[in-house]
Amino acid sequence: MMKTKASLLTLALLASASCSTPQPGPNVPAFQPIPFAKWTQDDAAYRFYPGDKLSISFQHAPELDREVTIAPDGRISLPLMDPVVVADLSAYELQQILESVYGRELVDPSLTVTPTEFASQQIFVGGEVGNPGVYPLPGQIDSLQAILMAGGWLDTSKPEQVIIMRRGRNGQVMTRVVDVKNGLKDPRKFDVGPLKRFDVIFVSRSRIANENQFIQQYILNALPLDFSFFYDLNDRRF
Structure with missing residues (x-):
């Protein structure tokens, strides 16, 4: 009889605990802070965005020159290479990437990337x-x-x-x-x-x-x- 009462008491306590709402510990933050950068007035290089147009000119392979528009997915298509994501890159960063890729096919892959038209600001x-x-x-x-x-x-x-x-x-x-x-x-x-x-x-x-x-x-x-x-x-x- 005593064991039965003890078991019933234990079940009641467990049921009560399961119905209660757990409280967050004292060390749980209300939100996860975002690491924002310090504000500066420096002019950063322009970064490409879908809808922008740019001209790519090869110094020693003019037959590969192209004027392209960045697609909604942020990519452009060029000869001899798979589509490449260029959205959020600066002209210099894109130049470095393209010269690296075309360096596998050309003796001198030197090229110039020039923005020619910007999507709506x-x-x-x-x-x-x-x-x-x-x-x-x-x-x-x-x-x-x-x-x-x-x-x-x-x-x-x-x-x-x-x-x-x-x-x-x-x-x-x-x-x-x-x-x-x-x-x-x-x-x-x-x-x-x-x-x-x-x-x-x-x-x-x-x-x-x-x-x-x-x-x-x-x-x-x-x-x-x-x-x-x-x-x-x-x-x-x-």
């Missing part, structure tokens, strides 16, 4: 603005002008804390919080130079306590497909 303006979305980049504009293009900031916004996200040198992602509102009086408060292709400008609703966490919770999920590809933070280069 776009930026993304999101968050607490009148009309969030993707906008063409009309020349050299700053973050304030971009926000005005998107209908200006809303009454619910914090224009003193606007996040700018950009792909910089070596493909690393850089971020910076700027004060666009007070930048009207002091341009140094939001001086990140002219915006560049695929820059993200995000106007927050409230004070940003943790820039890294804010980006993961609000910005990355709001990006359109093209921008999500451009800011793929699972890419090992970042």
Whole structure:
């Protein structure tokens, strides 16, 4: 009888434990931090993107010269070689790759890669603005002008804390919080130079306590497909 009661008590305790919700340990982080690069104003080399056109000229084999358009999958096709991914490469990086490949067939594979036409230049303006979305980049504009293009900031916004996200040198992602509102009086408060292709400008609703966490919770999920590809933070280069 005693053994039966003990067994029933044990089963009751096990059932109670299985129904309870486990609590995370004290050392479990709320999110995994992203290693963003330090913001710099250096002009990085232009990186190719689908839709761009480029000219490839061989110094000693002009019959192989081609003008090609980068396909939606980021590849180009050239004679004597399989299709090669060129999206996100600079002209110099692509030149080095092509000379290495053609070096197997040519005595002197020296060649020149020249961008001839660029696909649409776009930026993304999101968050607490009148009309969030993707906008063409009309020349050299700053973050304030971009926000005005998107209908200006809303009454619910914090224009003193606007996040700018950009792909910089070596493909690393850089971020910076700027004060666009007070930048009207002091341009140094939001001086990140002219915006560049695929820059993200995000106007927050409230004070940003943790820039890294804010980006993961609000910005990355709001990006359109093209921008999500451009800011793929699972890419090992970042």
